[in-house]
Amino acid sequence: MLNGLKGLGVTLRGALRSKVTAEYPKEHLPVDKRFMGFPALTWDAARVEPYCTGCMVCVRYCPTQCMTAVMQDNPKFEEGVSHRKKIIESFEINLGRCILCAICVDVCNFDAIEMSHEHERSERLRDANRVDLPTLLDMGQQYQDEVGWKQSKPNAASPDERAAAKAVAEAAKAAEEAEAESEPPNAVEETPDQSEDKEGEDAA
Amino acid sequence: MSFTDILLAFAGILGMFIALSVGVLSLTWLERKTLARIQQRAGPSVVGPHGLLQPVADAIKLTTKEDIIPAYADKLLFWMAPVFVAIPAFMIWLAIPFGDGIAVRVLDLGLLYLVAISGIGVVGLLMGGWASSSRYSMLGGLRAAAQLVSYEIPIVIVILSIAALVQSLSLDAVISGNTITVGDSIRDLPGQGTIPFAFIMPMGLVIFVIAGLAELGRTPFDIHHAESEVVGGPFVEYSGAHWAVFFLAEYLNTFVISALIVVLFFGGWSWPSPPESLFGNDLSNTTTNVLGGVWFMLKTYFVATLIFWVRATYPRLRIDQLMSFAWKALIPLSFGNLVLVAVVLFYDWPLWVMPAVSVPVLIFVATFVQRTRGARGRPQTVRILRRSAGEIGLPVPDLANRTPAGVINQVSGEGQAGD
Numbered sequence: 001m002l003n004g005l006k007g008l009g010v011t012l013r014g015a016l017r018s019k020v021t022a023e024y025p026k027e028h029l030p031v032d033k034r035f036m037g038f039p040a041l042t043w044d045a046a047r048v049e050p051y052c053t054g055c056m057v058c059v060r061y062c063p064t065q066c067m068t069a070v071m072q073d074n075p076k077f078e079e080g081v082s083h084r085k086k087i088i089e090s091f092e093i094n095l096g097r098c099i100l101c102a103i104c105v106d107v108c109n110f111d112a113i114e115m116s117h118e119h120e121r122s123e124r125l126r127d128a129n130r131v132d133l134p135t136l137l138d139m140g141q142q143y144q145d146e147v148g149w150k151q152s153k154p155n156a157a158s159p160d161e162r163a164a165a166k167a168v169a170e171a172a173k174a175a176e177e178a179e180a181e182s183e184p185p186n187a188v189e190e191t192p193d194q195s196e197d198k199e200g201e202d203a204a
Numbered sequence: 205m206s207f208t209d210i211l212l213a214f215a216g217i218l219g220m221f222i223a224l225s226v227g228v229l230s231l232t233w234l235e236r237k238t239l240a241r242i243q244q245r246a247g248p249s250v251v252g253p254h255g256l257l258q259p260v261a262d263a264i265k266l267t268t269k270e271d272i273i274p275a276y277a278d279k280l281l282f283w284m285a286p287v288f289v290a291i292p293a294f295m296i297w298l299a300i301p302f303g304d305g306i307a308v309r310v311l312d313l314g315l316l317y318l319v320a321i322s323g324i325g326v327v328g329l330l331m332g333g334w335a336s337s338s339r340y341s342m343l344g345g346l347r348a349a350a351q352l353v354s355y356e357i358p359i360v361i362v363i364l365s366i367a368a369l370v371q372s373l374s375l376d377a378v379i380s381g382n383t384i385t386v387g388d389s390i391r392d393l394p395g396q397g398t399i400p401f402a403f404i405m406p407m408g409l410v411i412f413v414i415a416g417l418a419e420l421g422r423t424p425f426d427i428h429h430a431e432s433e434v435v436g437g438p439f440v441e442y443s444g445a446h447w448a449v450f451f452l453a454e455y456l457n458t459f460v461i462s463a464l465i466v467v468l469f470f471g472g473w474s475w476p477s478p479p480e481s482l483f484g485n486d487l488s489n490t491t492t493n494v495l496g497g498v499w500f501m502l503k504t505y506f507v508a509t510l511i512f513w514v515r516a517t518y519p520r521l522r523i524d525q526l527m528s529f530a531w532k533a534l535i536p537l538s539f540g541n542l543v544l545v546a547v548v549l550f551y552d553w554p555l556w557v558m559p560a561v562s563v564p565v566l567i568f569v570a571t572f573v574q575r576t577r578g579a580r581g582r583p584q585t586v587r588i589l590r591r592s593a594g595e596i597g598l599p600v601p602d603l604a605n606r607t608p609a610g611v612i613n614q615v616s617g618e619g620q621a622g623d
Contacts, residue, residue, distance in 0.1 A: 008513065011516050020244045
């Protein structure tokens with residue numbers, strides 16, 4: 001029974017701590033950097049166009065079939081400004097249907113779709129969460145700004161850039177091999193790995 | 205009795221009713237804020253500044269809700285039960301003094317009145333439980349009756365020992381002291397102006413607080429409307445305004461017990477009195493009376509906050525723990541307290557003998573209760589239930605070897621496969 005009085009001390013200490021809840025509509029807690037909100041399309045600032053080519057991979061893999069994409073010929077490719085032969089014409093995601101599984105992000109070959117930080121899309125109408133291409137790009141740009149987004153897959157660069165990168169990689173490899181001759185056991189293991197990586201890049 | 209007296213009485217009752225309703229509303233807000241604070245939440249904050257108007261919103265919501273009376277309910281009793289619980293809770297306040305001789309009705313038998321009126325609430329709970337024609341309500345009502353009647357005893361005995369200490373049943377005497385003539389000598393019995401009874405009679409205070417909490421049916425002792433066992437007890441079938449009246453009565457009772465703790469043990473409006481240099485020592489002075497009333501209410505709210513704190517801390521007791529605690533610990537202790545007061549008064553010993561004796565006794569009893577009633581002690585009820593269940597062939601888990609019921613029965617060859 002005297003031990004029971006310790007309980008009062010525990011609750012008293014709890015009362016002296018600062019409160020942990022935030023009252024949502026008034027206060028917004030910052031989301032984590034790796035927070036996964038709704039998917040959004042990323043923006044290629046270098047070529048002033050979306051990364052998305054409308055290849056339909058995400059549309060095909062989407063388990064809830066909440067996406068639609070239409071591809072078009074990229075006018076900038078003919079101008080020589082861009083390396084993308086095809087570009088997205090219209091893209092729609094029904095965010096009310098999206099389950100935020102991030103499969104679209106996993107299957108995308110161009111880093112063109114990312115799970116953004118957007119999570120506050122409460123609307124009264126059922127169709128109000130069907131977002132179009134400009135909205136998705138806005139969401140994506142905001143996300144890119146927030147996290148300092150960088151493209152992760154080098155295969156999406158232009159053929160020229162890819163060739164240059166390849167040359168640099170090969171030079172590095174050659175240098176490594178030259179170095180490795182002094183240490184044979186490591187060189188044997190490393191070489192096949194790197195060539196596999198390169199093949200994978202080319203195939204993609 | 206003149207017409208003015210009757211008018212004044214009605215005005216007093218009306219004023220008291222309104223003040224108490226506001227008090228109850230503030231108390232619900234205070235409870236929710238206190239609990240929220242302890243659980244590191246914000247509590248009500250949307251309606252009004254700091255959620256101050258939340259109780260009003262609650263009241264509007266409850267009164268406009270559909271009031272359902274179950275088809276098989278005893279309609280008259282069902283309708284009357286909340287009234288039976290709420291009216292006594294209001295009536296107790298008639299006798300409680302807010303200043304020197306200031307109460308709605310100054311009663312010479314104030315303590316007796318308190319005890320008499322507070323007993324009526326049980327009838328209402330039992331009535332509601334019976335009239336709802338629901339098993340949960342019925343069980344809850346019976347639990348309420350058992351619990352409240354058991355805990356009434358220590359409360360009455362403690363009040364009795366206070367009455368013995370001041371040789372009066374008047375609440376004014378409890379606060380301001382009393383002068384009696386014994387044979388040829390005149391004796392001044394202590395009031396609480398200088399030393400409140402909490403320090404003279406600590407055992408009485410502890411008993412009164414525990415039994416008072418049980419009398420309220422607040423959390424450590426809320427077995428009669430335990431949500432996980434009898435889903436709300438007598439209140440299961442109630443909704444809307446009827447339920448609101450029960451709710452009102454519950455908070456009123458919390459208020460009453462807080463006020464009683466303050467009046468009986470912490471000197472009501474009188475202790476600690478402001479220094480003479482500030483307002484003079486004239487107790488009939490209007491300023492001192494108003495200040496005394498405010499002081500009394502502040503103390504009452506403080507005690508209510510402590511009650512909420514206890515609610516936020518402890519889990520609910522089992523019914524066998526509750527009853528055995530009342531009958532084996534509190535009632536003997538309260539009688540011991542009464543005997544102590546009687547002996548000290550009879551032999552005219554100094555008053556410090558009482559705390560000097562009762563504090564060690566309290567500590568001893570508390571450690572003893574901890575030894576026997578701790579987490580490992582198995583209550584007698586459970587043992588009896590297990591034995592009788594075994595006799596009629598019900599599967600009983602073997603607690604000593606920690607095996608489930610089915611295994612035991614297969615080994616001993618009696619009973620069916622467990623699952």
